[in-house]
Amino acid sequence: MLLDLNDYRNDMKRCARCSICKWPPLAQMKSWRFSQNCPAISRFNFHAYSGGGRMALGLALAEGKLDEADEELSNIVYRCTACGACDSSCKYNSELEVLWPIYATRARLVGAGCFREEHGPIIESLRREDNPLMKSKSERGRWAEGLDVKDLSKGGQAEVIYHAGCLYSFDPELSKVARETVTLLRSAGVEVGIRGAQESCCGSMAFQLGFQGEFIKFAESNIDDWNALGARKVVTSCACGFGIMKAVYPLLGKKMKFEVVHISQYLDELIREGKLQLSKKIPLRVTYHDPCNLGRKSEEYVPWKGTEKKVLGQLIVREPEKTVHRGWEGVYDPPRDVIRAVPGINFVEMERIREYAWCCGAGGGVKTTMDDFALWTAGERIAEAQSVGAEAIVTACSWCERNLRDAAAAQGKKMQVLDIVELVKQAR
Amino acid sequence: MQVIVCLKQILDPEMPSGSFHLDPNRKRAVPPPGTPPVLSPFDENALEAALRLKDGQGAKVIAVSLGDKLARAVVKKPLSAGADELVLLEDPEWEDLDHFASARVLAAAIRKIGEFDLILTGRQAADWDAGLVGSALAEELGLGCVTLARKIEVVKDKVRVERVAPDGYEVVEALRPCVVTVDSELGELRQITMPGIFAAKKKPIQEWKPADLKLASPAPARCELVDLYLPKRETVCEIIGGESPEEAALKLADKLLEKCPA
Structure with missing residues (x-):
């Protein structure tokens, strides 16, 4: 189990409602016009929509003080892009988790069946078609038609596998990017393979919406497939895929015999090596x-388990020491x-x-x-x-x-x- | 034509294995966070059958769900798919009813609805897989029952059903009204669309309690869940060595004879 709201009770209790989660750190601000960091609080302008407000909601849910089935609660919880800006700002001078309690709140609601009806078709599409876009999985590999690239769905192995991601595969305007990526990699001398129609979603959408069970199925299946295909490097253009593969996949405890690389990192490497001019x-x-x-969301997340001690009447000391994800990496x-x-x-x-x-x-x-x-x-x-x-x-x-x-x-x-x-x- | 479809909210049968745990006191499986309940997939097949009748011949489709703490996003799915009305039978008294008690409550609700030509259920709910409620419902209402439908047509005053058989299918006719239980061979429920979800927000939902059905007390359970547990599998591994393969083989033979005397 990845997301249990009870794991974050202490973090949620310690939120001081200081509202630092609503702004970038003062030293980073350059103007009043662009001084906010959270789309939800900026748009809806009520504390419940901020990182701190979401901590209060999560705590109330964990303590059984809120009715899970309330529709307005669901509106607040999901009017949030889960961008993690609140988390980075809060951690500028604290060690509280903010983003993961937001995820865990969603998982709690989903487990109780209190998800938004509009999310039903997305999850249904993931279950049936392996993508959240309500597109047929048989059309997934079409973006690569006519390209000189090894299609691993027809057999074979590859050390470098390109994972296009759902939107690059199905969006007619954006699938051009996936084609250009393969062409660039080939021209740089990279023997790249794709999974064609067998490629599936990374599960990021399911995870972010709180459908943890659905996410685990996709993540485990992807890890198994890439291991079986002999991948040493999985390159993706999909930042959502990259973030979830780097930050959350390792928590499943499955051995990942491959390195996950974003295309921007790989292009940078190829340019430095003179392979792309x-x-x-x-x-x-x-x-x-x-x-x-x-x-900020691509840092590997290390959940903390241990004991907390209060010293000098106010400071919390953790044993073992907590790995704090500040977004710096x-x-x-x-x-x-x-x-x-x-x-x-x-x-x-x-x-x-x-x-x-x-x-x-x-x-x-x-x-x-x-x-x-x-x-x-x-x-x-x-x-x-x-x-x-x-x-x-x-x-x-x-x-x-x-x-x-x-x-x-x-x-x-x-x-x-x-x-x-x-x-x-x-x-x- | 009026078609009533009974749909049960259950734990997701496709949740990752090993992710749920059992509550020994309440004798029930507890899903992990992030795994919502779903409608039983066979009941979704039944709903699809009803919607095909609606598409082909014109029908009003009424969905009925029974239980306690029914998740609105789950049980409203039939409305988003194209059903016209939803009746929710929701009360703490109706939590964990056995099959016969469920049939009794559903029958009372269907009598209250009054008019109907056809009642559809899944062949079984994908939690306990008993497959009893459809037949018991027909018994309660004094109607004919056809099980395991893979295709349903309404022809004048009859319902013609292609019924799944081990080596193909058989065609059965029944006078309507009747109860038909639907197999997965009929086909998956159609894809829910966003316009469907928004249209569903305007459709009527009725919520009935025991008093609305004039049911004084729950029927005594005819089935009792004695225990619920995960079977334990223990594997003990012992390496039998020896100076030579022959010696190891002899020791192995002795060990086997010791464990399983001839």
Whole structure:
């Protein structure tokens, strides 16, 4: 069992309601306009929607003080992209878990059957079609038709396996990125294989919505398949997949005989080794949007079990020492280095970056079931990119790209949204 | 035509093995967090049968669920799939009823609904797999019952059912109204869509208690759960050695004879 709300009772009790979870640390703030970090509290402006508010709800649930079946409770719990910004801000000077109690609250509600009806078809689609998008699994490998790449669903093994992810596989606009990724890797001399129609979801959506049982099935099946295929390296473009494989898969206790690598890390490595050379000038002023699952949420999570002692009347000392996930170890530099390697590019940072980046708005099932909230959140990010004069936002996550593109189109904003692979392809 | 479908909320039979534990005092399986209850898959087959009749011949479909603490997101699924009404029989008194008591409550609810041409259930609930409620319901209502349907058609005053048999299927006709239990061969429930979910929010839901059905007290249980446990499997491994393979073989033979004397 991964998510038990009772494991976080002490963290939830110790939340001092200081509201630091609502803002990036003071030293990181650059302007009032972009000084918030949590899309839910910024949009709905009521404490329950913040990290601290969610801790209070979780504690009340764990102590049996709240009716699990209340629909308004479900609205609050799921109007959150589970981006983890609250967690990183809180841990700037504390050791409390904030994000995992949010996950555990959802798992608690789901276990009681109090999930949102709109999540039913997503989970049903995962069970039937191995993807959360209600697409037929037989169409999964179509993005690779005509490509010179080893399809492992037809037999064979490969040391490097490319996992495209659900959205890159099925979204007609984004599947171009998956094709370009394979072409780039092949041109760099990487013998890459794909799982074609047998590739399945990483389970991230199920995990984030609280459907832990469903998540475990996907995670275990993926680990078994990659081990059996002889993989030494699993490369993915899907930041959600990367985050869950790095942070949560190891908790299942199965031996992972492979390394999980995000495409931005692999491109960076190939460029450094001179296997990919970028020669075309791209005179564009771009900024980079940190996907939450590639950044602060990709640190391997080590659950803490032990004893807590109060010393000097107020300080909590833990034995054994707790591994604190502050978001510092996320993948931040490789994508930036790739962008800087593009000739002629003018790279400029936004105000909220790295572990304190503003979420794109698509995570935690929000894009699928509350698109208005997702688009508003993305609109805020586009405004931030515009404020630094960027002509394009480069990112490295299919869900971020989909949502930022949709928001730019819906709000009539002139802003290109590029996958890092597209940028590299253009510079070749 | 009015079709009533009975659907049971159960623990997810596809939850990862080993993830649940047993509560020995209450004699029940306790799922881990993050594993929601589901509708019994065979009952979903029954709902699909009803919706196909609705699509083909026109019918009003009423879904009925019985139990306690029914999860709304689970039991409202029939409305999202296309059923027209939902009747929830929900009361602490109706938690963990045995098969015959369940049939009695369902029969009372169906009598209260009044008008019906066909009652559908799954061939069995995927928790206890007893397969009794459909037949017991027919008995309570004094109706004919056809089990294990893989296809259902309504032809004038009759229901024609293709019934699963070990070596194929047989065609059975019954006068309506009657009860039909549905097999998985009929097909999975159709995919729920977001428009379906939003349409369902406007559909009527009735919640009935024992007093609404004029049921004075729960029927005495005819089945008693004596014990619920996970079978223990113990494996003991002993390495039998020897100076040579022959010596090891002799020792093994002696050991086997000792354990299983001729």
